Amino acid sequence: MKIETVRHSFSHILAHAVQELYPGAKFGIGPAIENGFYYDFDLNNPLSPQDLPKIEKKMREIIRQGVKFKKKFVTKREARKIFKSQPYKLELIKEIKGDKVTVYESGNFTDLCAGPHAKSTEELNPDAFKLTKVAGAYWKGSEENKMLQRIYGVAFSNKKDLDEYLRLQAEAEKRDHRLLGQKLDIFHIDEKFGAGLPLWHPKGAILRKTIESYLVEEQLKNGYQIVATPHVAHLSLWKTTGHWNFYRENLFPPMKLEGEDYLVKPMNCPGHILIYQTQLRSYNDLPLRYFELGTVYRFEKSGVLHGLTRVRGFTQDDAHIFCTPDQLSEELVSILKLGLGILKEFGFKDYDVYLSTRPEKYVGTPGNWKKATSSLKYALEKVGLKYQVDPGEGVFYGPKIDIKIKDSLGRAWQCTTLQVDFNVPERMQVTYIDQKGKKQQPIMIHRALVGSLERFIGVLLEHYAGALPLWLSPEQIWVVPIGEGHRKYARQIAEKIESAGFRVKVKEENETMGRKIREGEIQKIPYILIVGDEEIKNETVGVRKRGKGNTGAAKLEKFLKDASLEVENKA
Numbered sequence: 106m107k108i109e110t111v112r113h114s115f116s117h118i119l120a121h122a123v124q125e126l127y128p129g130a131k132f133g134i135g136p137a138i139e140n141g142f143y144y145d146f147d148l149n150n151p152l153s154p155q156d157l158p159k160i161e162k163k164m165r166e167i168i169r170q171g172v173k174f175k176k177k178f179v180t181k182r183e184a185r186k187i188f189k190s191q192p193y194k195l196e197l198i199k200e201i202k203g204d205k206v207t208v209y210e211s212g213n214f215t216d217l218c219a220g221p222h223a224k225s226t227e228e229l230n231p232d233a234f235k236l237t238k239v240a241g242a243y244w245k246g247s248e249e250n251k252m253l254q255r256i257y258g259v260a261f262s263n264k265k266d267l268d269e270y271l272r273l274q275a276e277a278e279k280r281d282h283r284l285l286g287q288k289l290d291i292f293h294i295d296e297k298f299g300a301g302l303p304l305w306h307p308k309g310a311i312l313r314k315t316i317e318s319y320l321v322e323e324q325l326k327n328g329y330q331i332v333a334t335p336h337v338a339h340l341s342l343w344k345t346t347g348h349w350n351f352y353r354e355n356l357f358p359p360m361k362l363e364g365e366d367y368l369v370k371p372m373n374c375p376g377h378i379l380i381y382q383t384q385l386r387s388y389n390d391l392p393l394r395y396f397e398l399g400t401v402y403r404f405e406k407s408g409v410l411h412g413l414t415r416v417r418g419f420t421q422d423d424a425h426i427f428c429t430p431d432q433l434s435e436e437l438v439s440i441l442k443l444g445l446g447i448l449k450e451f452g453f454k455d456y457d458v459y460l461s462t463r464p465e466k467y468v469g470t471p472g473n474w475k476k477a478t479s480s481l482k483y484a485l486e487k488v489g490l491k492y493q494v495d496p497g498e499g500v501f502y503g504p505k506i507d508i509k510i511k512d513s514l515g516r517a518w519q520c521t522t523l524q525v526d527f528n529v530p531e532r533m534q535v536t537y538i539d540q541k542g543k544k545q546q547p548i549m550i551h552r553a554l555v556g557s558l559e560r561f562i563g564v565l566l567e568h569y570a571g572a573l574p575l576w577l578s579p580e581q582i583w584v585v586p587i588g589e590g591h592r593k594y595a596r597q598i599a600e601k602i603e604s605a606g607f608r609v610k611v612k613e614e615n616e617t618m619g620r621k622i623r624e625g626e627i628q629k630i631p632y633i634l635i636v637g638d639e640e641i642k643n644e645t646v647g648v649r650k651r652g653k654g655n656t657g658a659a660k661l662e663k664f665l666k667d668a669s670l671e672v673e674n675k676a
Contacts, residue, residue: 106223108262112137114174114223115164115234115260119144121172121214122163123256132216133193133244133253140270141234141259145242147193152254157236160256165231167212174222175210184208187215193244233267234260273514280514282566283412289571289628291562291579292413301410301417303559308579311608313558315577317398320422320447320555327443329396329424334376336400340366346375346529351501357404373399374526374551377425378533386537391547392428392436398558399423413563414518420558426550427535430476433548437484437523441506444521444554445488448510450675451555451577452568453520455511458490461498468502469527477525477548478504484523502528512568520561524551572629572651576672582609583630584646585621587637594641598634598661605665622649632668 116135123130123146133145146152179187181198184206188194194217198206209218211226223229236258244250261267286292291309298304305313321331340359343349348371349356359366370376377395386393400420409415428436448454460481463474481504485492492506499505508521526549529535536544555561565573575581582602586595595611602609612621618635625633635647645658 106228106262109137110221110223111229111262112142112260113221114226114229115258116142116144117174117209117211117214117216117218117222118164118167118226118229119160119236119256119258120146120216121167121211122160123148124214125167126160126163131193132191133242134197135216135218141237141257143255143257145193145244145253145255147251147253152239152256154239157239157256161234161236164234168226168229168231170212171225171227172212173225174220176220176222177208177210178205179208180204181206184217188217230261230263232264233262234258235267235271277514277516277567280567280570281412282414282563285566285571286412289566291566294412299417300407301405301415303413303416303418309562311579312562312573312577315579316555316558316562319450320398321396323443323447324394324396324422324424327394327439329394332377332380332395332397334370334373334380334397334399336402337367337369338375340368342375343368343371345532346372347502347532348372348375355403355405357402369402370399371401371403373397373401373421373423374425374529374549375533378529378535378549381427381535382533386427386547388429388537388539388545391537392426392432394424394426396422396424413559416557416559419560421553422555422558424552426552427530427537427547428550429537429539429545430548433477433525433550434480434483434487436550437480437506438487440523440550440552440554441484441488441490444508444552445490447554448508448520451565452574453510453512456490457509457511457517458485458492459495459498459507459509460485460492461495461500461505461507463499463504464497464501466501467499468531473527474504477527481506481523481525500524502526510564512564513570514567518560518564520556520564521554522552522556525549526551574671574676575631575668576675578629578631579608580610580628580630581607582632582634582668583612583621583625584609584634584636585612585618585625587618587635591636591638591641595636598636598646601661602665605669607665607668625649626651632664634664 116137120132120135127148129149131147135142135144181204184198185195187208197217206217207219209216209220209222236256238257240255241252242255244253259270261270290306291312292303292305294303352371356371357369359368380395381393398420400418402418405415405417426436462478485506503525505522505524507519509517510520511517530546530549535547537547539545584595584599586592592613599609599611622633629651631651633649635649640646640658646661646664648656648659648664650656
């Protein structure tokens with residue numbers, strides 16, 4: 106039996122249990138979802154997490170009764186009689202095409218459902234599911250409709266898989282970047298400033314700057330030119346590109362200034378095109394690669410905002426490549442190689458890769474779509490990446506490759522994206538002069554390698570549980586003098602460390618050495634150097650390495666050499 110069928114069956118049993126425990130409940134929908142299921146209810150009283158064990162107990166009672174799932178086809182008229190006291194089911198019945206609908210019976214519970222379900226609850230393991238939370242959910246996802254109560258659950262074929270999932274979830278909670286951001290003094294989001302708009306603390310700003318500097322350096326090595334564009338532009342520009350018409354509901358509202366409408370930018374590409382168009386371009390100038398750490402703004406609904414991983418203002422490592430059709434394949438190969446190399450430096454080596462093809466509604470010619478899709482396939486195969494085809498999931502303006510990185514808990518995060526665009530170059534009349542002196546439209550590639558820096562930093566914090574590699578750590582080395590008489594030597598050591606290019610802090614507070622070491626461990630400082638009488642006498646430092654504890658005394662020159670090698674190798 107497919108796991109989706111197992112989860113859908115648990116959803117049905119959940120509704121059955123709620124009917125018995127809460128007579129008069131009104132039922133919405135209850136699908137299987139990733140790792141589990143949910144069901145929406147309209148109840149007289151609000152549920153709380155404390156109610157879930159009682160509902161779980163009732164579900165297990167039903168499962169152990171060996172109740173059979175019976176599938177029936179009934180007419181709409183019959184269905185309306187069955188669900189006469191269920192307004193949400195009656196609404197769904199009205200929307201079903203044709204006169205026949207499917208219902209499932211299990212004991213004294215009947216649900217409007219297309220299935221599939223297990224043949225009997227005997228096929229379900231009563232110890233392989235758990236209800237996880239209660240949340241609000243608008244009927245059909247529309248804020249204009251009533252708010253229902255949604256019960257979420259997780260379910261698997263056996264208890265072992267459930268226990269492993271719950272273990273990973275518990276570990277994920279410990280690694281929650283929102284908690285780490287506060288604990289490590291990296292960032293916070295303040296409602297007084299605005300939801301989905303992170304405020305970066307000094308250590309967070311250093312972390313961002315370190316990542317940005319590395320990304321800029323890598324782009325310059327690979328033939329990109331750095332550009333920068335403003336945060337606002339005329340609304341008419343976004344109408345020309347199509348962003349206003351296609352994505353209006355996700356954009357901030359326009360601002361009217363001196364009789365003109367402006368929009369905070371949701372994308373960087375139009376600015377790059379305008380830079381391209383300041384000169385007449387020849388085929389000899391191509392490929393032309395523009396790169397920008399560009400901050401953009403999207404008005405995500407408050408319900409989907411989540412720490413750094415879903416925000417309203419974010420910075421992308423955004424680039425746009427203008428190339429000829431003959432250059433497309435090799436450009437895509439080059440982008441993939443660069444992207445995989447950068448991800449590896451940050452510690453990501455496992456991926457899920459998707460190739461998304463032409464949707465029903467699209468711009469451009471079928472011939473161009475075919476060539477672009479073939480080029481994407483060629484690049485994936487040339488680089489040796491296994492991939493899945495996502496039929497019809499390309500964006501309206503072109504096919505794309507998405508790479509989802511897997512973190513240390515095996516969770517996938519959207520990261521690298523490459524998109525071939527036939528739309529904006531045509532709308533903005535982008536051209537180059539070919540070998541015959543004729544105007545041609547270049548192919549435009551949109552690409553981001555780490556994507557949103559905000560989301561990427563959130564993923565990094567969770568991937569490393571806050572213990573960032575030495576090269577990324579905002580505070581790399583602490584020097585801890587044992588007593589007041591050792592402070593001068595500690596400062597001398599710190600000066601040499603700083604001269605070697607490291608971020609260092611001398612811990613001179615009037616606290617015990619043990620307390621300072623404990624604080625350094627909590628703050629996940631890579632190296633803590635202890636200095637006292639013995640170190641002054643021998644001109645050494647006592648080295649404590651994160652995760653390993655005391656590793657012994659070392660000459661400062663030897664320590665710095667080893668640490669520099671660690672940074673160079675991005676270990």
